[in-house]
Amino acid sequence: MSNWSHPPPNGLSAVSILHSMMTKARRGTLSLPLTGRVFSVVTEEPREPLHWLALLEHELSTNVVIYSRLSPQRLGQHIKLNRIEFKWLSENMDAHALSPSLERIHHAISTRISTDQGIIWVDGVEYLIHRQGFDAFLSFTRSLADELSGTDWTVLLPYSPLSLEPTEIAHLRREAIPFSIPKFGSSEPVAEILDEPQKEPVITEAIAPEIVEHEEPLLIPPTVDKLKLLSTISKASFTPAVLSRRIEQWTDMGFDVSELEYAFHADKETGYSLYQEVEERIRRAVECERRIQMIEIRGHLVEATKMRFRIMQLTGLDSIEARLDELLSGAI
Known part of the structure; x- marks a missing residue:
């Protein structure tokens, strides 16, 4: 006989109980990476895991700090900015901007991890390597690992294997152990997931995150069929x-x-x-x-x-x- 054959206890609706079950299921699959460590995250699209970060904040009340090349306007399309801390890696004169230098980023992270706990996400790894060189980025990673030791913080460095040489990937993996971000079955926008549900929820399946030592993901090269030169915008028409x-x-x-x-x-x-x-x-x-x-x-x-x-x-x-x-x- 179905569990729904009798009235739900305590006057709760079936939808409320289902939502509670969904929340517990999500929390069960949202186990956090180890603290006091730097991890690398192999991803073809560094913005996709922002969904996972949003769920960590929402379901586990995890402090999330993001350093991104996306402007606040574009970052806000992926995750609610009023729920997180973020810095825009840009030379722009903006209240949220931070110069995209390894020294500035290192100082900002070192200052933040002195209190509390949480996850720090640094995208634009390829950009930072291009600006200051791979050796400098590797030193930056080692120094962060030393700073994080003994804290309740974790730093995640997403990158595409297509952007680095095999020897560079090997060096980076030694300094920052690969971490696998779970894939969620739900296609709901992040903004909807973060809001309190107003309709009957759908239980989604997820793969628990795990540390991956040897498994390599399927590499999908960028699509280039649409590349073409566009006409130059004249200065008079530049708006x-x-x-x-x-x-x-x-x-x-x-x-x-x-x-x-x-x-x-x-x-x-x-x-x-x-x-x-x-x-x-x-x-x-x-x-x-x-x-x-x-x-x-x-x-x-x-x-x-x-x-x-x-x-x-x-x-x-x-x-x-x-x-x-x-x-x-x-x-x-």
């Missing part, structure tokens, strides 16, 4: 609305142009100069993609995949162009 539309077009292609958010807050001259710099890098990236397809034909499939990821991040274009010249010249 916030026009720039917003162009950012949307480039983002739809898969390019990371988050640095252009600064242009909305700068004067027109500075904003237009920044737009021109990004446009030039995109022009080079599109040209690189054409040549990457050529080295694929010659059998350099793995290297082509790594290059393709990096051009979508608009980083390391000089080294990519030099390597393409080398491969296509017939020297290799």
